[in-house]
Amino acid sequence: MKQVAKDIIHSIYSTNPLAMFAPQPAGVSFEAQHKGEKIIILLRAHIITLIPAILEIAFLALLPFLAATLNFVGVNPFSALGASQIFWVLLVWYIFVFGFTFYKFIFWYFNVYLLTNERIIDFDFKGITHKETAYANLNQVQDVTPKVVGFFHTYFNFGDVFIQTAAARNEFDFHAVEKPDMVAKEILEQVRHEESEKPGEVS
Amino acid sequence: MPIEGGLDILNRFTFVFGAKVFIVLFLIFYAFFSLMLHRQIQFMSRKLPTVLNPHLRFLSILNIGVAIAVLFLVIGLF
Incomplete structure (x- = not known):
């Protein structure tokens, strides 16, 4: 052995x-x-220790979709914004999600x-x-x-x-x-x- | 009715302006965060050179570039 x-x-x-x-x-x-x-x-x-971070990232990535589903119950968080403004909000959000993911990866890698x-x-x-x-x-x-x-x-x-x-x-x-x-x-x-x-x- | 309509437009303008200020401040903060991340990667690359480090440095520079570009685009176009 x-x-x-x-x-x-x-x-x-x-x-x-x-x-x-x-x-x-x-x-x-x-x-x-x-x-x-x-x-x-x-x-x-161990890669298993990254699971909480992966779940956090998945949640953050899905959050705009969850916000959009609020529309079905009569709450629209984006109602005051135009289409182009919603685009910028989503772009900034996904840049943040990328940054968070990158940070978590760097943290593990180094x-x-x-x-x-x-x-x-x-x-x-x-x-x-x-x-x-x-x-x-x-x-x-x-x-x-x-x-x-x-x-x-x-x-x-x-x-x-x-x-x-x-x-x-x-x-x-x-x-x-x-x-x-x-x-x-x-x-x-x-x-x-x-x-x-x-x-x-x-x- | 015209007064209510005027208030609605004012509320909408205030919300959009508030959202813009929030996003601009957020992007300024994010640009600093990405700069710090880049410095950390540079530092760790010196400490522990690996084959992946050049790619990580490239990604971190791209991250800073995108953050600053989006900051200016949001200021101009939002």
Whole structure:
């Protein structure tokens, strides 16, 4: 079983730019990457976590149609506007819906967790004005705890991986990532590998 | 009757004017939002270069352009 887990991570080179679990992702690098440092896994939140956002977007996209149905019960919210004005209102509305969708996508896409052969890195994109990047060397990792709680989490095999470290930020939370057990196992394996290296060695 | 008709036209004009002001303010806010989004994408593209980043940057620039173009069109044509 351990061998299978190892094979998935070390034998696949993910080329999918939208992958939520990307072993050895091709075409991805990061700022401050050391020479010889390679990305072992790139993780994003599971696609299931986007369902509330998708429902919100669907609701916003359908809202003008819902407003139009009010006409049947005698309420016409657009009665004072001409046809061209209704066109502009709808255009502005759908620009907003596009912007909201784009924002939600960017939010998901850039919230990335990386495991390299040297470090763990957490790129946090918490809002339009809030971004944060945290690094911890593998030799600072003290404890790794995968946690899968809930029906959907168990069914789709995703959950949180809590990493206790001796770095400036003492806890990393890989939130809602796919295959948390495999991720935790791989982090521990890389920590063991790092501890067996000479100080300063990158391999 | 003419007074009621006049009031109706006035109400309609006020509503349309209010709607226009609201939409213009909304679009100004949205243009700033899209600028911020573009800056975030630029920043994150430097932090984490991926193959999708040029497309995202293009979309964000398009988003700013459309927001500003629609803002001016609404001011002129609404």
